[in-house]
Amino acid sequence: MAVSFTAAEQLARRHRFQWWETLPWIAALAAFFAFPNYLAFATQVLITILFALSLDLVLGYAGIVTLGHAAFFGAGAYTVGMLASHFGWTEPLSGLLAAALVAGVVGLVSGLVLLRTHGLALLMLTLCTMTLLEQAANMGAAWTGGFDGIPGLSFGKILGLFSFDVLYFRTQYLYVLTVLLICFLVVRMLVYSSFGQSLTGVRENLLRMHAVGAPVRIRLVIAYAISAALAGVAGGLFTQATGFVNLAVLGLERAAGVLIVLILGGYGRLYGAFVGAVAYMVLEHFLAKAYPTAWQLGIGVVLVLVALYARNGIPGLAETLRGKRRSAP
Amino acid sequence: MKNWTPASALAAAAFSICSLFSVGAAAQTVKVGVVLPYTGVGAELAQQVDRGIQTFMTMNPNAFGGVKVEIVKRDSKNPSGAEAKTAVQELITQEKVDILAGFIYSPDAIASAQLVTEAKKPMIIMNAGTAWITTLSPMISRVSFSMWHAGYAMGEAAVKQMKAKTAVIGYTDYPPGKDSLDAFKRAFEGAGGKIIDEIPMGGPGQVPDFTPFFQRAKDKKPDVFFVFVPAGDHTLAVMKTYGALGMRKAGIRLVGPGDITQDIKLQAMGDDAVGLITTHHYNADLDNPLNKRFVESWKKSFGAASTPDFMGVQGYDGMAAIAYIVTTLKGKIDPDGAINALRGWKYNSPRGPISIDPRTRDIVMNEYISELVKKDGRLVQKNIGMLPAVKDMCKELAEGRCKQ
């Protein structure tokens, strides 16, 4: 009797690169040449993609719902900013590493404390942690510049070769794109590793994970710390690309914004961050250009429609149209 | 895991939408990019500046010497600096504007400074009041105010005119608040007064309940209580709390920069605000012929219930500055020419005579000391003193970051 192993085969093979996975990167490079005047905006989109990707690691794969992820983004952003303005440390790559380190530590500590809870309590705790950091940044305004921020930051050459392009953002765009690619590969590898699988296990069936004796909490904390480090890199990139940092990097607007981006793009899908960030930010940007006072209405309607008619974001919309149902990875 | 290609498809589709919106620059017009927070917490303030701009165009249709002026508006959304910077970048590279204007919030102006220096585009600030902003770029010129204009003047007036000896300062805990604190303190103590307490009163985002802060001030029993809060809803809450705690009966006089008596909020303040003394460069009740025409034109355009305020006149004067640049350079805007044209520029504004300091590129103007009185059932600002041609004392005294 011939037994079909397609499901098993699919599982075993899915970590291999598919041809279409190169498309987003080709599109990003194409955008570089096609839209030379929009690269400042495009760089912000890439940074948001990285940020959303880091969130996906905890939200989409480990099932941790957090409204405070900007805490790590901000930690990274301020690390780079303060190193540059107070210590004259403007080497970009080492600055990013410092940002990742600091944010990762913040993530580790907060994860150890907070991940004992779940649900609404965890949501509120992450929110409170982020807001406390924001308040601390305001109180330490001598260091952080407070509401007005740290102005006029400029950074050294990347690898000693490429200097930042103040007006057209060409260098910034390619720099951020490269860092994004590297981080993406790291996340992808993690997700398909046994570590990543155990995270999915935790998300899908916590009880069973406990039953098979898997050390649940430590995995969650590690995932949380890694995600925090990545968010810190995104924050560091933000300060380097924008040449400016202020309290908004630690604010609810940013944290809620990245959550919306990820929900819209589809969480737990690895590419959801790409879809969501591009769709949301491009839509918002051009709506705001055309209707500076009324664009919020349009965005709100879009969000409502997607939530009502698409389960799990925009990809869900396409799925509904195709008549398929989402199956767990 | 599901195979899906929404990323690529959507990215391509989304970016192609961009091309539909790209705008080419016309040849013989001067393009002005206006960056204001049209949505979010600053929407009300943006509306006032925007209306000021419109009123200038209405009242002075021939101010540009025949050159066509096209205004491109961009929303700077929340005061994160990043949005404003992206907007400015695109205005420069995509819309190819000649001049930038607007900027309500200081972080938005601060973040954009690098860009305008690099691109060599003149930037006219129509609000952002942190004193040292003008030092950030040689392309920046400000027609609005620095926190030190009103704060310093109020400090001096409190001692010299009101004969106050002690003061408590309440301020919203962010840079404009601290600037205001520093300015008032410098002047008040310089004139012989004593500051007995400095109370930070929450952040600019949410309007806090001022009762605990005001109660603390009341307990200290100062002669005057100097309060700075950002223009907007904070000011109403301040007045209500002052009245609710019976502070006037306790003999504590409330003073502050005119931000706390913003004209659009004035009538809602009620009788609690009567007797309040403020110092500012503008209020709608200023008694000069140009202001009367300004207010009249405003009300005609936007309704009898509307009123201009200091942000409105700043929008107006900003456009006047731009008109001066356009006519002086005859429509060919070269950046250094523009900034140099403004150095020493003098103008008769609804707020009285103003000029731009050639050294600091910041505004020099009268500061009016006013007392709120009730007349015909309405709250009206009565002029009780004036300091002519006031400069930004922070830069004059080279305090802290103001060192140029």
Next chain:
Amino acid sequence: MDLITILLGGLASGMVLFIVSVGLSVTMGLMGFVNLAHGGFAMLGGYVIALSMQHWGLPFGWALLLGFVAVAALSVVLERFFYSRLYRATELDQVLFTIGLVFVMTAAVTLGIGPNSQSVVLPDWLKGQTDLGFIQYRSYSLALIAAGTLLVLALWLGFERTRFGATIRAAVDSRRMASSLGVDVGRLFTVTFAIGSGLAAVGGGLGAEILGLDPNYPLRYLVYFLIVVSVGGLGRVTGVFFAALLIGVLDFVLKIYFPKGGTIFIYALTLVLLLARPQGLFGKKGG
């Protein structure tokens, strides 16, 4: 400053938080629905109240009633047509929907009425101060305290002593069991949602003096409402009441003695409380 004045001040602001948040707690506890647009109903109610008083000269009490009814009616429409479709959806889809709804509400008000803030003009008997014998205190604050206390008593009686209240409590504890016992859960949701939103509307109008009233209201105060609800425990009216008071009073006290600390205290307090008792002060464990 003496203890009484401090207490009264904190209680007054706590009461406003309570009146607005109680509806959120019940709907979140009952329907398990993350309604981040709750503040939007408070804002809309505040606008109805303020504008009906300004343009139609409606007296304060009647305006409050109108606000309740109008917003409750609107919430019924929204619930039947939109919210109910998302009961089985993931929490994140609910977040997406309600955030989108808040954007729509904020933008609609900004475009339709204007970005300026509105004020609710208090009737004369609420202005000024009242002499309580041992102290003179702001009449408005005293009225808020009275209103909040009456409300919590009314709600408590409603929950504990009426059949309807018992039905809600049962459904909060176990929706499935209640349903299998013949409770029309769908209708229960609609009615509860309407009452919760109506209360938020009244809170929006009553609290306008303290919290202000403008298009950005919903997002600005969302965090506070969520804090009160999570600290109090989902679905527990008494929980929300005490959490609101606790937060109101402590915030007030700490601002007087440590103004530099700013709003840090509320967040630090919430952090400590939720770590110690994740289910909230009055919530049930395992929730």
